[in-house]
Amino acid sequence: MPGRGSxxxxxxxxxxxxxxxxxxxAAAYGFEQAxxxxxxxxxxxxxxxxxxRRLEVRCQLRSRGSLYLAAEYDASDLRSEAEIRKRAGLPxxxxxxxxxxxxxxxxxxxxxxxxxxxxxxxxxxxxxxLKAVLGRGARLYQANAVAFDSARSGVHVMTEGGVEISAxxxxxxxxxxxxxxxxxxxxxxxxxxxxATIPQPAALWKDGTLLWEASKSYHYARTTVxxxxxxxxxxxxxxxxxxxxxxxxxxxxxxxxALHQLWPASSLELDHxxxxxxxxxxDGLPLIGRVPSFQNIFAAYGYGGNGVTFSxxxxxxxxxxxxxxxxxxxxxxxxxxxxx
Ligand SMILES: Cc1cc2nc3c(=O)[nH]c(=O)nc-3n(C[C@H](O)[C@H](O)[C@H](O)COP(=O)(O)OP(=O)(O)OC[C@H]3O[C@@H](n4cnc5c(N)ncnc54)[C@H](O)[C@@H]3O)c2cc1C
Numbered sequence: 001m002p003g004r005g006s007x008x009x010x011x012x013x014x015x016x017x018x019x020x021x022x023x024x025x026a027a028a029y030g031f032e033q034a035x036x037x038x039x040x041x042x043x044x045x046x047x048x049x050x051x052x053r054r055l056e057v058r059c060q061l062r063s064r065g066s067l068y069l070a071a072e073y074d075a076s077d078l079r080s081e082a083e084i085r086k087r088a089g090l091p092x093x094x095x096x097x098x099x100x101x102x103x104x105x106x107x108x109x110x111x112x113x114x115x116x117x118x119x120x121x122x123x124x125x126x127x128x129x130l131k132a133v134l135g136r137g138a139r140l141y142q143a144n145a146v147a148f149d150s151a152r153s154g155v156h157v158m159t160e161g162g163v164e165i166s167a168x169x170x171x172x173x174x175x176x177x178x179x180x181x182x183x184x185x186x187x188x189x190x191x192x193x194x195x196a197t198i199p200q201p202a203a204l205w206k207d208g209t210l211l212w213e214a215s216k217s218y219h220y221a222r223t224t225v226x227x228x229x230x231x232x233x234x235x236x237x238x239x240x241x242x243x244x245x246x247x248x249x250x251x252x253x254x255x256x257x258a259l260h261q262l263w264p265a266s267s268l269e270l271d272h273x274x275x276x277x278x279x280x281x282x283d284g285l286p287l288i289g290r291v292p293s294f295q296n297i298f299a300a301y302g303y304g305g306n307g308v309t310f311s312x313x314x315x316x317x318x319x320x321x322x323x324x325x326x327x328x329x330x331x332x333x334x335x336x337x338x339x340x
Pocket of ligand 1: 001002003004005006007008009010011012013014015143144145146173174175176177191192193194232275276277278279300303304305306307308309311
């Protein structure tokens with residue numbers, strides 16, 4: 001069902017900053033590769049925003065700045081991160097305690113402020129893009145794909161209802177549910193919880209800046225067009241939907257406490273609390289490229305907290321592959337890469 005899966009649960013903070021700090025990625029892969037990945041993510045987000053505006057997709061898209069708030073990584077870590085991002089040509093500035101308090105009223109040791117983020121309604125975004133491709137001749141089949149057969153000349157997909165679809169190429173983008181033919185070792189599923197408050201436009205922080213914590217497991221927050229706070233986090237490495245849903249009440253309480261600590265001015269009256277599962281990787285980079293041993297089958301998975309940004313990057317890179325070109329990013333994001 002289009003627009004369901006993780007996308008319906010997404011808080012849709014559109015960040016080019018990757019789940020792993022640039023300094024950590026550079027320690028694992030070297031500065032050149034890490035900087036290439038960050039810059040590709042930044043270009044992808046610019047490309048997505050541009051596409052949405054060109055196609056006039058009505059999805060409440062708003063350009064925003066983002067604040068990466070000191071938490072597990074402290075002010076001195078953030079200063080180093082700001083330095084390396086500057087070297088990579090990225091638009092990030094370090095804010096010390098007093099500047100952060102004066103300009104944004106957040107009481108943290110420091111933060112990184114980055115330009116070029118955005119937020120949007122993820123379901124309206126998906127429907128808008130789908131409408132655009134359907135208008136250009138794409139066909140939509142609602143069916144569960146159960147088997148795949150790849151030959152030199154093309155691909156056949158067998159669906160649960162017995163319909164067979166033939167095409168020249170196949171792109172698998174089935175979220176955290178991967179078919180058996182895709183076997184990455186660097187990936188695992190995770191669940192995240194989120195809440196939305198009642199509308200409270202007078203109680204929001206400056207500019208509705210996107211917020212996330214500098215930590216391996218982090219809280220994240222944004223505002224909405226109608227003045228709500230969306231606040232999420234408390235991630236766990238579990239994917240079972242029943243277990244996940246059974247934790248929602250306790251996770252909601254933890255999220256309310258963390259929101260109160262971060263932004264005491266916020267009302268804690270909630271309109272909605274939910275959870276969802278998504279796919280993460282050990283290095284925070286996506287899995288994009290050819291499925292090993294399958295000539296005409298490509299895949300786009302492992303998006304972590306950058307799902308929306310990386311989906312655009314996946315579309316771009318798979319077009320690169322289909323048109324027979326090369327990009328070093330395809331090695332960076334290879335499905336069969338090992339954990340660093
Ligand atoms: C609570 C939460 C908050 C998040 N916040 C953010 C955020 O702020 N910013 C961000 O960028 N990302 C965020 N993410 C991650 C982001 O939502 C996901 O990475 C992204 O939505 C994945 O999109 P997708 O289309 O790849 O997968 P999905 O949205 O999961 O879609 C996959 C689709 O494939 C279908 N499918 C599966 N198997 C088959 C099959 N065999 N045959 C046919 N169809 C199949 C599913 O039914 C589904 O419709 C968040 C995720 C969660 C859970």
